[in-house]
Amino acid sequence: MTMKDFPLSKVFHWIEPGPVVLVSTAHKGRANLMTMSWHMMLDFTPPLIACSIGAWDHSLAALRATKECVIAIPTVDLAGKVVDIGNCSGKNMDKFAAFGLTPLPAQKVQAPLVAECLANLECRVVDAGLARRYNVFVVEVVKAWVDPRRKERRTFHANGDGTFVVDGKTLDLKKRMVKWQSML
């Protein structure tokens, strides 16, 4: 549960594989969490991420008002909680307390980090112009953290049908990345 600095230039390593993530917000003294699996990288540095957050999400009001959030990367041991977080509303409950998760102060945003997650990305909304048409907010990651001592590091991915695929084995194909060596 000790978060260490993580370089912004490598933030895309957390998002590009497409894991289910949590989004934390804070507004009027209340923190909230939502689950998100529609997101993508838009740029490397500064790291830009497109996030699908719509009118059906209670977090939308906090995101609009504060223009800040934290994207937290949960691992498979948290899968049940993460799914439950995505199946209830923060309107009348404190999800951190309800699910036994620990909010930690962030450095650059008001939204809290999630202590139990593998990585946390502090984000500011830099473009809300796609929200009306696509429910998409573009956020810039302004500070990133990782828990280097966490043993379980496998993330999981939503199939969209209530099943989730867990990270399996890793293929090392670095030698074949002849065009993109500078990115490795």
Add this chain to the structure above:
Amino acid sequence: MTMKDFPLSKVFHWIEPGPVVLVSTAHKGRANLMTMSWHMMLDFTPPLIACSIGAWDHSLAALRATKECVIAIPTVDLAGKVVDIGNCSGKNMDKFAAFGLTPLPAQKVQAPLVAECLANLECRVVDAGLARRYNVFVVEVVKAWVDPRRKERRTFHANGDGTFVVDGKTLDLKKRMVKWQSML
């Protein structure tokens, strides 16, 4: 290698987990392929997908000219080829021939399906307005195919550092999806 109809309403099941995909295009009688791992679902029905395709991609000209592509979902047995496809340019080569992949006629677009892939999504560009700022094209899936007889069905995900994580075990958490039962 026999592609069967796949319902458009379930196309998000292929994209939401965040696999590495191939994008096929056809322009002036030449087909081409690129590898893509920055993409996301934007809507369920009709299925809308945001795709990061930039000036560094030779496929951009074909996509701009024809406003059509096929998004093909490769499985882990194709990982080496898929990475190699992302590390060379179609400017002076026929990637289908070079990598021993079979172009199949699509039904609604000129771009070919990739016979060796698990699923193929025929797409039309519906919004090129985000291309200048974010290198993003919004495509609508107009026809989808799956190979039901394919044995290897594990997809793989780019970590962005030349390593790739292969689908591992599947968690069935359908019973916890109390809010989204209608989507399952």
